[in-house]
Amino acid sequence: MPSTSPLTTDLxxxxxxxxxxxKGEDKEAVFEFFVRRLPPRRGFLLAAGLDDxxxxxxxxxxxxxxxDWLKSTGRFRDNLLDYLKNFRFTGDVxxxxxxSVCFPNEPLIRITAPLPQAQxxxxxxxxxxxxxxxxxxxAARMVLAAPGKILSDFGLRTAHGAEAxxxxxxxxxxxxxxxxxxxxAGERYGVPIVGTMAHSFVQVHDDEMTAFENFARARPQGxxxxxxxxxxxxxxxxxxxxxxRLAADGIAIRGVRIDSGDLTAMARKVRGILDDGGLSEVIIxxxxxxxxxxxxxxMKEKAPIDGFGIGVNLAASVDVPALDCAYKLQEYAGxxxxxxxxxxxxxxxxxxxxxxxxxxxxxxxxxxxxxxxRQPGEALIVPVMRAGTRVAPVPTLAQxxxxxxxxxxxxxxxxxxxxxxxxxxxxxxDALTALAKQIEAKTK
Amino acid sequence: MPSTSPLTTDLxxxxxxxxxxxKGEDKEAVFEFFVRRLPPRRGFLLAAGLDDxxxxxxxxxxxxxxxDWLKSTGRFRDNLLDYLKNFRFTGDVxxxxxxSVCFPNEPLIRITAPLPQAQxxxxxxxxxxxxxxxxxxxAARMVLAAPGKILSDFGLRTAHGAEAxxxxxxxxxxxxxxxxxxxxAGERYGVPIVGTMAHSFVQVHDDEMTAFENFARARPQGxxxxxxxxxxxxxxxxxxxxxxRLAADGIAIRGVRIDSGDLTAMARKVRGILDDGGLSEVIIxxxxxxxxxxxxxxMKEKAPIDGFGIGVNLAASVDVPALDCAYKLQEYAGxxxxxxxxxxxxxxxxxxxxxxxxxxxxxxxxxxxxxxxRQPGEALIVPVMRAGTRVAPVPTLAQxxxxxxxxxxxxxxxxxxxxxxxxxxxxxxDALTALAKQIEAKTK
Numbered sequence: 001m002p003s004t005s006p007l008t009t010d011l012x013x014x015x016x017x018x019x020x021x022x023k024g025e026d027k028e029a030v031f032e033f034f035v036r037r038l039p040p041r042r043g044f045l046l047a048a049g050l051d052d053x054x055x056x057x058x059x060x061x062x063x064x065x066x067x068d069w070l071k072s073t074g075r076f077r078d079n080l081l082d083y084l085k086n087f088r089f090t091g092d093v094x095x096x097x098x099x100s101v102c103f104p105n106e107p108l109i110r111i112t113a114p115l116p117q118a119q120x121x122x123x124x125x126x127x128x129x130x131x132x133x134x135x136x137x138x139a140a141r142m143v144l145a146a147p148g149k150i151l152s153d154f155g156l157r158t159a160h161g162a163e164a165x166x167x168x169x170x171x172x173x174x175x176x177x178x179x180x181x182x183x184x185a186g187e188r189y190g191v192p193i194v195g196t197m198a199h200s201f202v203q204v205h206d207d208e209m210t211a212f213e214n215f216a217r218a219r220p221q222g223x224x225x226x227x228x229x230x231x232x233x234x235x236x237x238x239x240x241x242x243x244x245r246l247a248a249d250g251i252a253i254r255g256v257r258i259d260s261g262d263l264t265a266m267a268r269k270v271r272g273i274l275d276d277g278g279l280s281e282v283i284i285x286x287x288x289x290x291x292x293x294x295x296x297x298x299m300k301e302k303a304p305i306d307g308f309g310i311g312v313n314l315a316a317s318v319d320v321p322a323l324d325c326a327y328k329l330q331e332y333a334g335x336x337x338x339x340x341x342x343x344x345x346x347x348x349x350x351x352x353x354x355x356x357x358x359x360x361x362x363x364x365x366x367x368x369x370x371x372x373x374r375q376p377g378e379a380l381i382v383p384v385m386r387a388g389t390r391v392a393p394v395p396t397l398a399q400x401x402x403x404x405x406x407x408x409x410x411x412x413x414x415x416x417x418x419x420x421x422x423x424x425x426x427x428x429x430d431a432l433t434a435l436a437k438q439i440e441a442k443t444k
Numbered sequence: 445m446p447s448t449s450p451l452t453t454d455l456x457x458x459x460x461x462x463x464x465x466x467k468g469e470d471k472e473a474v475f476e477f478f479v480r481r482l483p484p485r486r487g488f489l490l491a492a493g494l495d496d497x498x499x500x501x502x503x504x505x506x507x508x509x510x511x512d513w514l515k516s517t518g519r520f521r522d523n524l525l526d527y528l529k530n531f532r533f534t535g536d537v538x539x540x541x542x543x544s545v546c547f548p549n550e551p552l553i554r555i556t557a558p559l560p561q562a563q564x565x566x567x568x569x570x571x572x573x574x575x576x577x578x579x580x581x582x583a584a585r586m587v588l589a590a591p592g593k594i595l596s597d598f599g600l601r602t603a604h605g606a607e608a609x610x611x612x613x614x615x616x617x618x619x620x621x622x623x624x625x626x627x628x629a630g631e632r633y634g635v636p637i638v639g640t641m642a643h644s645f646v647q648v649h650d651d652e653m654t655a656f657e658n659f660a661r662a663r664p665q666g667x668x669x670x671x672x673x674x675x676x677x678x679x680x681x682x683x684x685x686x687x688x689r690l691a692a693d694g695i696a697i698r699g700v701r702i703d704s705g706d707l708t709a710m711a712r713k714v715r716g717i718l719d720d721g722g723l724s725e726v727i728i729x730x731x732x733x734x735x736x737x738x739x740x741x742x743m744k745e746k747a748p749i750d751g752f753g754i755g756v757n758l759a760a761s762v763d764v765p766a767l768d769c770a771y772k773l774q775e776y777a778g779x780x781x782x783x784x785x786x787x788x789x790x791x792x793x794x795x796x797x798x799x800x801x802x803x804x805x806x807x808x809x810x811x812x813x814x815x816x817x818r819q820p821g822e823a824l825i826v827p828v829m830r831a832g833t834r835v836a837p838v839p840t841l842a843q844x845x846x847x848x849x850x851x852x853x854x855x856x857x858x859x860x861x862x863x864x865x866x867x868x869x870x871x872x873x874d875a876l877t878a879l880a881k882q883i884e885a886k887t888k
Contacts, residue, residue, distance in 0.1 A: 004606040005606075005628050005631070005632075007627040007628040007630075007631050008600070008606045008609065008610070008626070008627075008628050009600075009626075009627050009628075010598070010600055010601070010625040010626065010627070010639060011625050011626075011627050011630075011637045011638060011639025012625065012639035012640050012641055012642060013639075013642075014627065014639070015639050015640075015641060015659070015662065015664040016641055016642060016644075016645050016659070018662045018664065019645070019658050019659050019661075019662035019664075020648075022658070022661065022662050023658050025648060025658075029644075029648070031644070066631070069631050070627075073630065073637075074665075075664065075665050115648060119642070119644065119645075122601075122642070123600050123601050123626075124606070126601040126602065127600060127601050127602070127603065127605065127606060127609060128605075130601065130602050131602075131603075131604050131605055134604075154454070156452070156453075156454055156567050156571060157454070157566075157567050157570040157571050157574065157771075158570065158571070158574050158575075158766045158767075158769070159571065159575075159604065160575050160578075160603065160604035160605065160607075160608035160611075160760065160765075161571065161572075161575055161604065161605055161606075161607030161608040161610075161611055162448040162449075162452045162568070162571060162605075162607050163604075163605030163606050163607045163608070164604035164605040164607070164608055165452065165571060166452070166605075167604075167605055181454040181455050181456065182452070182453075182454060182455075182567075183451040183452075183453050183454070183455050183458065183514075184449050184451040184452050184453075186451075186455075186517065187449070187451050187510070187513050188449075193455045193517075194455060195454060195455025195456035195457075195458070195459050196456050196459075197456055197459060197460055198456060198457075198460060198563070198566075199772075199773070199783050200460075200473075200475070200563065200772070200773035200781075201460050201463070201563075203773050203776065203781045203783065204464075204469065204473070204559060204773065204776050204781075214463050214466070214467050214469075215459070215460070215463050217463075217466065218459065218462045218463035218466050220459040220462065220463075220519065221518075221519055229783065312766045316604065316765045316766045317765070318765050318766055321604075321760045321761070321762050321765035322602045322756045322760045322762055323602075325602070327601075328643075328644070329643070329644035329647050329648065332647065332648050337644075337647045337648075339643050339647065339673065
C-alpha cells in the first residue's frame with residue numbers, strides 16, 4: 001500500500017489533539033464518516049477505500065524527523081510531540097464492506113477510539129474514503145451502461161496526482177472495470193494492467209506499417225495497434241495486410257484502438273475492413289471523451305466496439321468531482337452527540353444500517369437505526385478492526401469486486417439506469433429519530 | 445519532494461520503450477506538453493508544477509524490487525529490464541517558468557532526450573503539470589475575486605488523494621493564497637500552515653465556553669474559535685466574554701470562524717457583536733461552499749469577512765476538474781512531427797512563445813513561433829534542465845509566487861474578471877504555420 005507521510009493531515013487536528021492532551025480529554029469517542037447527499041443524476045454510491053483506510057490506521061507512525069519538524073514550527077509542546085512519537089492507533093473500526101452499494105447518511109466507517117486518536121486520523125481517512133467511493137460510484141455507472149464490454153482505466157495522466165491515479169485504478173476495478181493502464185496499480189493491488197501504444201510511436205517511424213510491425217514484434221501481451229494517427233481506415237487496412245505476416249511468426253494482433261473522430265461510425269468501418277480481411281477475432285477498442293452517457297449511446301447504436309479506454313471522466317469523475325461528506329462526532333464518553341449547525345444537522349450515536357430485499361433478491365429499502373436497535377433485514381455495518389488490529393478474514397480485492405458485482409445486480413431496476421428519477425428509501429428508525437429530537441431539545 | 449514509485453506510469457510507455465530498445469530507436473526526440481483549449485469561463489492559465497516535474501526527472505530510479513516485479517509479469521525482456529535498472533534522465537528541459545500566466549497551445553514544458561527516455565516520462569509529467577496548473581489557475585481566479593483577503597486551502601480531505609492535497613496547497617500558494625491547512629505542505633514546501641478547530645471539539649465539551657477556553661489555552665499560534673456549532677451569535681458573545689479573561693494571561697484571540705448558514709448576514713451580526721465587545725481587532729473567517737463566485741458576491745456586498753477557508757472548490761477544482769492537455773512528439777531525429785488525428789492536430793517542432801506588453805505593462809498578446817524564429821516581445825520559454833541537471837538558479841517557492849503576483853497584475857483588464865468574454869490573442873508566426881501546412885501536405 002502507498003506509504004504517505006503522517007503529516008498528511010490538517011493543522012487543526014494537531015491543534016485539537018494538543019488541547020485534548022493538555023486537559024487529559026481522552027475518553028472514548030465515536031466518529032462516523034458518511035455522505036450527506038447524492039450528487040445530481042446519481043442514485044447510489046459504491047463504497048470503496050476501506051482497505052487503504054485500515055492500512056493507514058494500522059501503519060500510522062511519526063518518524064523522528066517528522067517529530068523534529070513539528071517541534072521546529074514552535075507550535076506544539078512536548079506532551080503532544082511525545083504522544084505522536086509513540087502513536088499507535090488502538091481503536092475499533094466498524095464499516096460497510098468495500099464493494100457494497102450504499103446511500104447518504106449511512107455510515108461508511110465508524111471509528112471508536114480515545115478522543116485524540118479518533119480526531120487525529122480524520123483528514124486522511126476522509127481523503128481516502130471519499131475519493132475511492134467517488135470513483136467506484138462513477139465507475140459503477142459506466143459498468144452498468146456497458147454490460148459485457150471491456151472497460152479500462154486510462155486516467156492516470158489527468159488524475160489529480162499520483163495517488164489519485166492509483167486509487168482510481170483500484171476503485172474502478174472494484175466496480176467492474178477489467179483493468180487499468182497504471183502499472184503501479186498492478187504492482188500494489190494486483191489490478192490487471194493494460195496498454196496499447198501512443199500516436200508518437202507511429203510518428204517516430206517513417207511509415208505506419210513499420211510502426212505496427214515493430215510494436216507487434218516487441219510482443220507486448222495482447223498487441224493493440226493504434227490506427228488513427230493518419231487515416232483510420234487506411235490504418236485498419238494495414239492491420240489486415242500485416243496480420244498474416246505476424247501470424248507466420250506466431251504473433252497475434254489482439255485488437256486495434258481508435259482515439260479520435262466519430263468513434264461509432266469509424267468503428268463500423270473498421271469492423272467491416274477487419275472482417276473482410278479475415279480478422280473477425282481482432283477486437284476494437286476506443287478512447288477519447290468516453291463517459292457513461294457516451295457508453296449508453298454507443299450501446300444503443302450497437303456500435304461494434306469491444307472495449308473502452310476511459311480517462312479523465314473516470315479518474316477525475318469530471319461531472320461530479322466530489323461528494324458532500326462528513327466525519328462527525330456521534331458519541332463521547334458514553335453520551336450521544338449531534339451537530340446542529342444550520343443545514344448540517346447529523347444523526348447521533350453509533351448506528352447500524354439494515355437492508356431488506358425483495359423476493360427476487362433486489363434491494364427494497366434500508367433502515368438507519370441505533371446500533372443495537374434490531375430492524376428487519378441484513379445488517380450492513382460489520383466490525384473490521386479491533387484494538388488496532390484487523391478482524392480476519394480480510395477480503396481480497398477479488399472478493400471485494402465480487403461483492404460489488406453482486407450488489408450491482410441487486411439494485412432496484414431504476415437505479416441501474418443513468419437517470420433513475422428514483423429515490424431509494426432510507427428510513428430512520430423511531431428510536432434514532434427520538435434520540436435526535438431529544439438531543440436537539442436539550443441543546444437549545 | 446514526495447517520492448513516488450517509478451511504476452506510476454502507463455503500461456503503454458513501457459511497451460513502447462520495449463519496442464524502441466528492440467530496434468535501437470533512440471535518437472533525439474522532442475515532446476511538448478500544452479493545454480489544448482481553455483475550459484468554459486476561464487480566460488487564462490497559471491503555470492505550476494514545474495519544480496516537482498523536474499524533481500521527478502532528476503530522481504527517477506527503478507529499485508531492484510521494482511525491476512523484479514516487472515520481470516515477474518512476464519511482459520518484458522532483459523534489454524528493457526536492464527535499461528530501467530540503469531535509468532537516468534539525461535535530457536534537456538525548457539519551460540515557461542512556474543507562476544507565469546499562459547494560454548492554450550503554448551508549451552508549458554519541452555523535453556529533449558533520447559526517445560525511450562522522453563517517452564517513458566510522459567504519464568507522470570502530465571500527471572504533475574496538469575494538476576498543479578489546474579489548481580493554480582483555479583486559485584488565481586479566487587485571488588483576483590477577493591483582493592486583499594486571506595485565502596486558505598482547506599481542501600485536503602476531499603482532494604483526490606494525498607498528493608492532490610499536497611499539490612493543491614503548493615499551487616494555490618503560488619497563485620496568492622496565504623497558506624494551507626495541510627501540515628505536509630508546510631514540511632515539504634514551506635507553505636504557511638493554518639488551522640482552527642472542528643465542531644467536534646466544541647461538542648466534546650459540556651459547554652461551548654469551556655471548549656473555547658481550553659482551545660485557546662492550548663495556545664495554537666493565532667487562536668481561531670469556531671463559533672457556529674450551536675448558535676453563532678451566542679458563540680460570538682461568548683468570545684467577547686472570554687477575551688478579557690484570556691488577555692489577562694497574555695493570550696489573544698486572533699479570530700472566529702463561521703462554517704454554516706448565510707455567511708454574509710452572519711458575519712455582519714458577528715462583526716457587530718465583536719466590535720461592541722471591544723474586539724474590533726478579532727478577524728472573521730468563513731468556510732463552507734466558498735468559490736470565486738461566492739467571493740465576488742461577498743466582496744460586492746462588502747461582507748465584513750477577513751478570510752476564507754476554501755476546500756473542495758479549490759482542491760478538486762469542482763467546476764473544471766480537468767484541462768484538455770497533451771504531451772506530443774514535435775520532432776524526432778531532427779525532423780519536425782505533427783499529429784493530424786481528427787480534431788486533435790498539433791503545432792509541430794520546437795517552439796517559443798513571445799509576449800508583448802502595453803505601455804502600462806499589461807499583456808497585449810502572445811506569438812507562438814518556431815524556437816529560433818525571433819518575434820517581438822519577451823521569450824517565455826527558458827532552459828531549466830541541461831543533460832539531466834537543473835539550470836541554476838532554481839527559483840524558490842517565494843520567487844515563483846512573486847512571479848505569479850506580477851503576472852496577475854499584468855493581465856489585460858477583462859481577464860481579471862470571472863467572466864472575461866475576452867479571448868487573449870495568441871497568434872501563430874508565419875513560419876510555424878507554413879511548416880504545419882507543409883507536414884500536413886507531405887503526410888496526406
